[in-house]
Amino acid sequence: MMLHGFRSSKQDFTFGSWKVTAAKNHIMKSKDIERLSEELNMPSLPEMLFGDNVLRIQHTDRYGIEFNAIDALKRVNNMEDTVKVACAQEWQDTRSDSEHTKEVLRPFDWTFTTDYRGTLFGDQLHIKVTNTEERIDIEKLKAREHIMFFEEVLLFEDELHDHGVSMISVKIRVMPSSFFLLQRFFLRVDGVLIRINDTRLYYEDGRDYMLREFSTRENTIAELKNIPAAFYTNPNEIAQHLTLKVTECEKLELPVMQLESSVN
Template sequence: MSTISHGFKSSKQDFTFGPWKVTSAKTHIMKSKDIEQLAEEMHMPSLPEMLFGDNVLRIQHTDGFGIEFNAIDALKRVNNLQDSVQVACAQEWQESRADSEHKDVVKRYDWTYTTDYKGTLLGEDLQIKVSPTSERIDLEKLKAREQIMFFEDVLLFEDELHDHGVSMISVKIRVMPTSFFVLLRFFLRVDGVLIRINDTRLYHEASKAHLPSNIL
């Protein structure tokens, strides 16, 4: 298995599970000029300190449909119009970041980068159909001791909020002989204020034609 630490090593891995192909790519942090250009395009004065714009976890069926998880689409779900956490350190953080990036105007936006991103659907002619269901992931099956045939942990972005906490989103996958499980987690800690976790879990059994998900 390849490893990566803070973007200094690159790796790309493919794994086949029946008709599904799992692809993980992990590489360096985006360059400053690319981050600045992206921030302008997204109308945000600042983006996370460690933004892995080329990191991706993709799960695609041979028929073309599937789902992937990437940092850019996750950031598109951030509220770029107002703060989500109104605390004393919010203005201090934004002003400090603005100074470091030579911004003349501090624009209000969600400085915690909170996102409700659940993944990006793939496929032009055919896509996964998302619909409400009462079915839940079988946690007992997940607890069973099965051989892990493939595992990957992909970091999409992380920011220490100017030493006031941490904001990060990552996605993990583990593939067993009869199923695969995906956990996408956004984690936020603002020191002395709050902890927030947005989880999306996907589970697929080889014998079934659907992927039950839990979103918390």
């Protein structure tokens, strides 16, 4: 589990026409969580929900993309229990005498798996999303370039009733010629499976688009029996051993006015 300090912070970093904002705040209060739970029609929400945390990339023309916990939760399946654990039936049986059982235990994805890829925003101008064959050049990202700004923001985390962990965080690094963002959803259900949903966002200075890549990697624990168990708790280590199930690449085309305004 990550350690959480109680100091709220908000950092802004401006580079060229862009501003990155990283806001970190307290865990959401229980009354706000109850209200949100009703709003999202989900029986429960993650134990540690940072509803006011955000990582935002905004252009001077007031459009951009941000990553926040509530929009991430909106992408959770609130109608279907997608992962069964060995003790689920047992756990349900112990509560079967409760009159609220059906209501409380209606199926929903208690692992909080989300395929969230960020929230686009804009006043008059909007980013246009199209599919592309172009890929983020990972080799270029490995080049040793000065990092002008780095920040990581946790959106939510849950220990799944001591059956593992479900968490999503987003980090960004800004270099003189580009920025790179990685949002990672990491799920480990002990004895059952490990799943990673990654969203990568890359922008190179002077281009009129960003590249966004979404991927899902997943394996059952049985399939990972030859991998050291110590890796199971380390998303960076285990990611390299998981099977790629889904990959989608998109071009986020920036509004033309940006190019006009930079010429004048």
